[in-house]
Amino acid sequence: MDISILFLFLLCLLKTPSLSSSKTLDILRASSLSVEKPADALVSANGEFSAGFFPVGDNAFCFSIWFTRSSAPTVVWMANRDDPVDGKGSELSLLGDGKLILTNSVGISVWTTRTPVPASLDASKLQLQLLNTGNLVLHNSDPSVIIWQSFDSPTDTLLPQQALTRISSLVSKKSQADYSSGYYKLYFDNDNVLRLLHQGLTISSLYWPAPWFDDPGQAGRSRYNTSRDGIFNVSGYFLSSDHFEFRAADFGEVIPRRLTIDSDGNLRLYSLQVNSSRDWVVTWQALSGPCQVHGVCGPNSVCSYDHASGRRCDCIPGFKMEDPTDWSFGCTPEFNISCSQMNESSFVQLAHVEFYGSDIAAPLNRSLQGCEQECQKSCACVGFQFKFIGDVGQYSCYPKYMLLNGRRTPNFEGDLYLRLPKGTSLFDNKTASDDDEPRLRCIREVSKQVRRTYENKTVKLLLWFATAVGGLEVICVLLVLFFLFRTDIHSDPAEQGYLLTSRFRRFSFAELRKATKGFSEVVGRGAGGTVYKGVLPDQRVCAIKRLNEANQGEAEFLAEVNTIGRLNHMNLIEIWGFCAEGKHRLLVYEYMEHGSLAKNLSSNIALDWEKRFEIAVGTAKGLAYLHEECLEWVLHCDVKPQNILLYSDNYLPKVADFGLSKLLNRSELDHSSFSKMRGTRGYMAPEVALQSSHHI
Template sequence: MAVVLLQRVAGTALSLLVLLLGVNPPFLTRAHPSHVISDSISLGRPLSGNQTIVSRGSRFELGFFTPGNSHYYIGIWYKNIPVQTVIWVANREAPLSSAESSELKLSHDGNLILVNPSKNLVWSSNATSLKSNSTIAILLDTGNLVLKKSHVSQALLWQSFDHPTDTWVPGQRVGVNKITGEYQVLTSWKNSRDPAPGLFTRRLAPRGSGNYISLWNGSVEYDHTGEWNGHSFEFLPQTTLNQNFKFSFVETRERKYINCTMSNTSTLLRLVLDFTGQLKGFTWLNDSQKWMLIWSRPAAQCDVYSICGAFGVCDQKSVPLCSCLRGFDPEFSGGWGLGDWSGGCVRRSALQCADNSSSVTSRQAPDVFSVIPDVKLPTDSQSLLAAGAEECKLACSHDCGCSAYSYHGSTCLTWNGQLLNLRQLSSGADGPVGTLHLRLAASEQQEYSHTDKSKILSLAITGSILGFLILSSITLLAIKSRCSSAMGETVEGSLTLFNYSELQQITNKFSTLLGRGGFGSVFAGMLPDSAPVAVKKLQGLRQGEKQFRAEVMTLGKVQHANLVRLRGFCAEGDKRLLVYDYMPRGSLDSHLFNGEAPCLDWRTRYEVALGTARALAYLHEQCRERIIHCDIKPENILLDDSYHPKVADFGMAKLVARDLSRVLTTMRGTIGYLAPEWITGLPITPKADVYSFGMVLFELVSGRRNTMMVGDGGAAASYFPLLAALEINGGGDVLRLLDHRLWGDADVKELTRACMAACWCVQEDESCRPTMGEVVRILEGVLVAGRLPPIPRSLQYLVESGDGSLSENR
């Protein structure tokens, strides 16, 4: 009680300070101030800048916010959770360039209005039934912003619940006002950073009882709940599975709406029409401090109509889900990086018949058709009479507006203009699976040439082989057995010795380069059993064949779930090659630092950190012969199909040169990960890997290279590891360190552990650094650091030699 009383006194004193001085105290300049003025806005007391109002029970907060797109909006979000979760936006169609001079206030006619720095009207509550110019805007504990005559008045003159954005919360009536005919409609955001109205809406169906439908572009229905049967929605039984909340459909003389009663009012529940078109139900978990998805409609993302936009195809088994058809590229690549594929794809090359009047196009070769098998055909087709597939093709060819055709079972279908709602299916999938013939410019034929001829040739060859198998099966099996044993020789355990000609065959003469590094180049290959592999051609080796074989045999025995498996090698003449499992997701750097790649969520990043730490702990502490990696960096952390980390290039330092002198030479390009002892010439121990791992941890947190400057200050204010060390040392908010693309969506405990571990790992004195085994236990939450890590001397030097602007740029 004493604490609460002190808080109230402090809040009152703060309010008086603001009223008397007309200024905000310094601690109110943060985006989410911990001190608030009240739960309401009254005439003559506008809201601007970083000021907010908070509901009486401190459940919701209203103020200016920015979702990361450099614009500002008035929104309502949950107050007491670490992840800013916005449930309502006022000016979603009219963003502000600045919050400092913009104002949310009551106008003289009683409406709530938002004006920009030029004092131009940006948004208004537009309540037309106001009979008094003396009103007050109050934020309730339900998350509802209401206009009333006074605090005690029961009559609502206007409420935000009647004008939802993308979110429904308990107590909100989403349905229809039968008197006015006004529907409450959920409308998705455009993407994760833009609250502007997106393509998807969720509303009560005009007819029926309790059937809520999802629409694409306001016209195409792609999902519905089914009718309310008195207990649940027909196609949404998930709403009855949780005892904490009970849904019902209510119909009165004035309204029809969905209702929800909570058995525990402290439970947070929200339904969101995601920008991907799915309606998602979330509940807040206090233990893990994150939102948990409890159900979604449609269950499969690809069931959302035209989720990939025009000329995009959705594949539920692919990551990302959407890709462009052959001959097409994303129209807005930036949107695709944010998971917004609605912009679709555009042609790389114009069609020959696009402009018959052009003398240039008239000299182009005729358009061609690319075969796309096993797809759910697009919508809006036209049916034509055709005697066969060739006649169907000719009908499309002679119509410049025809984009594609399909012929099956005497039915000819053609599509004009854009192709929407394409979905990739497997050949044995349920439902209509068809083959689409897509019209492309002849120039695209270089990449996908002679498709039909290839099919005919493939059939002929297959028939010949089958015939040969029937006539010579016994002989062929014997030959196949001898050939299989000849493709590599198992020398020890599962390690295979290849000759150079076999690796040329496997890699198609080293035609597909995957990457280059300090130890050589890596090429893609395919084993006879269709297993994909990565073949590394080593460069600069000093060892003889016998010594090389001995070292490789040692590495072949090193196996761990988070290490890339060595499958074989080649030691022929002066050629030295290693064969590894192929990692389909590539290296970590391509996901962290490539703006075009989908952003890794925090859960994936933390699992990558933990898996990498476990791999290094195994190399340092559990191998019969200790292995120091010497080159830990994102480029050497690969990801398998499920984004599990696999450390690559372990043991390369010893393999290339026993005295490690070559290792230092090869790693000058990645100086940002080198421990100080590399530079000072001290002996290299496993603690050098610990330092490098700490630098990688910083990059997993920030999503950017450590060498990239942040802020506008000098070196001290611009080096991220230093900023992280200062934030941890000062007990600051670790969420400020998180990659802005994650929008604060991270487990705060895990984030704190990662930052704390990273700060200990990069200590200048190696004796102060933990072992990798200790790092694993810190990340697992088993081991807790006893004290705050000191700022390393090398980083402290930046502070002492900086320009004094550090405190302003943190």
């Protein structure tokens, strides 16, 4: 029979049944379904399906479609399987623009349809209806005009007459009790072949049809087709566009059926027993061997199966289970073989054990000894697969860099030779058997015990955000109160820790007394005050000038602080801070190790003419900056050798002591503000001397 005729026959079964007898949700009567009203659900006309909020965990619900006539409700579709909502205030709404939207308790959307309503349709007549096929349909009172339907976006199940297409796929649950997206997927690959894929957290692999087939044709598939479609009818017959087909064991009976990719990775067709039990029975499955599914037991572990205990996972010798609750993480080694110890390792035989994939190479026709040597040569080799192929009379050798998808089957005639370090209890030159390996819990038993407790991610995020904002507000309030308290204590701007016009810090009198060891080491004296040597807490050596209270009041002190704070030149002394505490007035300068020019001129230190010339030029540069380059016109008023300090091995100069300076704006050409003599006689600024002569 031609395949196109079969497809035509199957697609004819998609004829939509009558819509008039089932409960609908429309804009005019009721535009939403609430999670707080379990009875407020959509029911198909035949009573086999319901659509509403289905509990998937503690205070967690997903909008779902489920079979109602089975012995237990069986979910066949979910809208928000990975983002459930909580049991208060969540609802599904039909908006005026024709979109379905699912919102949680705080009104945030977690799922919505994106199909626009054609402009020619009346949005006020939209209806959401659950059909007898289990298809949830949004239409405009016209069964032939479907705006959106759940059949276009399956989760883990196909229903009769529901097509699997190039843009849809089936994704398994994580476990029997966890409805979130799992690790197995049924889909059409880019070569148009229907496949099963294990998609783990870090590793992915195809396992159906058998991955060792070089050509899908060896598995009865065809990649030479122009479509990607698969569908099965109510009688239990499935056909896909790559020529794959199967029939249910009870083919011919028109009974409820579903095709589901289970959490264990196998694809199964289920039929509902219409007798009193109302149970689901498997009438077809893709893989006959449960251990043929990839990713079941994780790396470095072996899957085995027997009818008595079912499927189980075991770590290979020398390895231990990584996560006792989840076999998908596999096993980790209890030993270490470095590249320098390659010759100190040997091999243990695991009979009838196969690990698929992760081959370093495939040397042709190597003997067992030759294959072992190939593995010994590679630092990355963790073992090798070895098998004698009797039909062709040759050996197969596959060194492995990873041990994935392991299984033990009696009908597999090959063995795995596991690389282990010599001289340890892990290696005893024996062949490992089933009895040598510890029996661990069956993966199916573990999966039944694990039930995910869902949380509303949006609410949790909002709570974290609110907590962070609240904490930030508390910190801001405390900072404001702190600074207000500080401002209240130091209401005088002159006594603040930092002046707006300066770049230095305020010291307490106690700090500077400690830095100078009680003002014990005098390095200079003048009319304005005494200079002491000190060491700051950060170990900087400094010169601290303690001003005479009688000779310089607060006004002069603040003038000097503000003046020097605004200046920045290599030939001007740098001030690091000040103290204004009670009657104490102190300035903290950088320390000049060679002292003043006056001291050096009177000492035995030879200042040749070249050094003296450089000192004169440097001093002139500093004064020129004060007079011409800084933002305000500054007169030093007391330029003398005692106020020229020297530093470095070259005795470079820096001008100091601005305590008697006078600030003038450049526009103030009238110098009448100098009402009294300033500075030391013989060293006064010419401007002061000239001005003073006019007053004599």
